[in-house]
Amino acid sequence: MAGLWYTEKQTENFGITMKIKKTHHVEQTDFQLLEIVETEEWGNMLFLDGMVMTSERDEFVYHEMVAHVPLFTHPDPKKVLVVGGGDGGVIREVLKHPGVEQAVLVDIDGKVIEYSKEYLPSIAGGLDDPRVDVQVGDGFMHIAESENEYDVILVDSTEPVGPAVNLFTKGFYAGISKALKEDGLFVAQSDNPWFKADLIRQVQKDVREIFPVTRLYTANIPTYPSGLWCFTLGSKKYDPLEVEADRFHEIDTKYYTDELHKAAFVLPKFVKDLAEGEGE
Ligand code: SAM
Secondary structure, three states: OOOEEEEEEEEOOEEEEEEEEEEEEEEEOOOOEEEEEEEOOOEEEEEEOOEEEEEOOOHHHHHHHHHHHHHHHOOOOOEEEEEEOOOOHHHHHHOOOOOOOEEEEEEOOHHHHHHHHHHOHHHHHHHHOOOEEEEEOOHHHHHHOOOOOEEEEEEEOOOOOHHHHHHHOHHHHHHHHHHEEEEEEEEEEOOOOOOOHHHHHHHHHHHHOOOOEEEEEEEEOOOOOOOEEEEEEEEOOOOHHHOOHHHOOOOOOOOOOHHHHHHOOOOOHHHHHHHOOOOO
16 A cells, blocks of 8 residues: 555554554653644544544544533533543533533643644634633542532543553542532443443443443444444433433534434444443
């Protein structure tokens, strides 16, 4: 294959490869290898430690589904926390909810924020909004130090490696419960059922032991491993499947809809089994 190609190895034996037009920035930060390249197919893309984080062309799927399912489930979210999310995409979607008064973002790596603003402006543009409080720090520590503070918490972290290892533990989910208000809820990206079945089974089990309402939903993200991406929702009170039609206000989206809000929870059998702790 002529030209320069970037390959993400999704397992030892399988990967995704894409043709590169230009390399914008490569830097080993204090936490991870940060690469931003321009691709022929997907526009500018951010990679961390060799893993696709986001692309200009398909980012809207993930960012809309992380943000709007919980933000339409909660009747009146005012204070929102994003753990990770340094590319700014989830924050951009959170700001589409006029009732949100403050959105706090805590990402451990300031370089992700800096270079996302420079090379991914269509994704990172909301980070300078007056409602947004951007903090560079460990999301695990922020959660440990928070109590009864947030209506919604969104965990938009890298995979459970390196700095994000602690963000997939039962202790972290217990901390999230403490950091949430009495009727709060959270969503965490929980990877894919083809290569991370054990992770999904464990996360769902841990969250189910802490939150009375625990659900799993999916979205199709072509540049993520397997293309079938999962999101775990844990809620102290509100159920995403019991949201009344009048709750959905007009919102500018390209993937999320009020019908998809519920349909996303209809799972293929092998994923449903995972969510319920059965399967392999
Ligand atoms: N959408 C991507 C995904 O699903 O893999 C995540 C994108 S976002 C860029 C991931 C962010 O998590 C990175 O900016 C990384 O610095 C941040 N992160 C990793 N571990 C963290 C931690 N312990 N506290 C806060 N942020 C963390």
